[in-house]
Amino acid sequence: MPTPIVALREGQSTTFECQIVGTPEIHVTWYLDGNEVTDGAKYGISFIDGLATLKVTQARVSDSGIYVCEAHNDAGSESCSIELKLCHEAGVMLLSTFPFFFVEKLKETPGVLGSSALLECKVLGSPPISIAWFQNGLKLVSGEKHHITFSDNLCILEVNSLSNSDTGTYTCKATNIAGSDECSAVLTVQGQYMMVSNFSELLFFSFPLEIPCETRQELVVGVECCAATPLPSYLSQL
Structure with a gap:
């Protein structure tokens, strides 16, 4: 994937931005042609809410080159790059778009x-x-x-x-x-896992089911009837 290029007129300023997504703690380092760039009067560096920025103030020929933003944490590191060129034409010219990942x-x-x-x-x-x-x-x-x-x-x-x-x-x-x-x-x-709600669905018989029965003698219950004693006269009047 080609490195995007920004062309500046000498004396102009520009800001590079790199959006970073990851878990803390993330450390960001900027490089120019392999040499670390530090925050100061010439370069303004910040990293807030996942946005890493590098501001190049009053660019000179010595500021030309490939800038790399490297982000790293305990899980590893990733980087993106952009090239700065100085030209004599007025204005800032974006020659390429930012690649994606x-x-x-x-x-x-x-x-x-x-x-x-x-x-x-x-x-x-x-x-x-x-x-x-x-x-x-x-x-x-x-x-x-x-x-x-x-x-x-x-x-x-x-x-x-x-x-x-x-x-x-x-x-x-x-x-x-x-x-x-x-x-x-x-x-x-x-495949789907089917839940069986009726226990009887889990019963399978490979042989005829036989239920042995025993013949029992019939139980005869005797019932004896007798005449009830009449109620006392004072209760029968109630």
Whole structure:
């Protein structure tokens, strides 16, 4: 991917910016042609809310070269670069757009038959950016089966009504005039796990079911009737 170029007239000033996404603690270092640039009267350096900036004041020929912004934490490091050229024409001329890169890549995703799966990644770069999705190298078209969105640098692919044919490698490709980049991950569709609510459904017999019965003698209950004693006269009058 080509390094973007900024051309300045001698004596002009410019500011380079680099958006950084990551978990703290992040350290940012700027370099000019491999030599570290420090904050001072010539260069103003800041890093606030994920935005790393380098201001070059009253540029001279000695300020020409490739500037690199390197961000690093315990997980690793990333860098981006831009070239500054001094020219005699008046004004600032942007000769190229900023390239982009994926700050959040696709992850391996499991799916269940009949349900939906969501694949997400995030990209940073100069607009306009076009996004394309592929399954096993075949381009996908947004519709009822594959719903594709791109908003706030977040690329989302929703695969609906999953079937076994949806298993495969999915690729998100981002492109602007500075170049293109892509990331991939595998979606694996698995069968449903069915819950059995009725215990009787768990009973299976490979042989006829026999229930032995015994003949019991009939139990005869004798009932003896007798005449009740008449109620006393004072109770019968109540």
